[in-house]
Amino acid sequence: MSNSIHKDDLKRQLVFKNELKRLQYKYIINNHTIDKFTRLQNIEKLNKLNRNTCKVRVKNRCVLTGRSRAVYKLFRLSRIKFRELANEGLIPGVTKASW
Structure with a gap:
């Protein structure tokens, strides 16, 4: 930490x-x-x-990296870690949008 x-x-x-x-x-x-x-x-x-x-x-800081910018309040993750975890399917209820 x-x-x-x-x-x-x-x-x-x-x-x-x-x-x-x-x-x-x-x-x-x-x-x-x-x-x-x-x-x-x-x-x-x-x-x-x-x-x-x-x-x-x-x-507001990312709980994984400590990054202070571009942090989503709901998940307390930075945009970078959020994208990585979402693509791996580790965040329940979040899927990649496709149209």
Whole structure:
């Protein structure tokens, strides 16, 4: 497993683990019926969270090669590996188009 794939996997785990906490902080921050002091405390808590817990930091990468460009979300494969595996018939439900 390459280093980039490993880093991406760790980021995905952190996002999953802290997603609820981030949503709670953001809800309190954006709710203007709550007093300012409480909202400021939640802004500080949100800022103290690890940067890699944010969804934006996750990059789509091919799980086989680590390639970051031209990755199909549904399969998490790059276009190159997707084509190779589809031609070999290893991806169920995918067939080569012919007309």
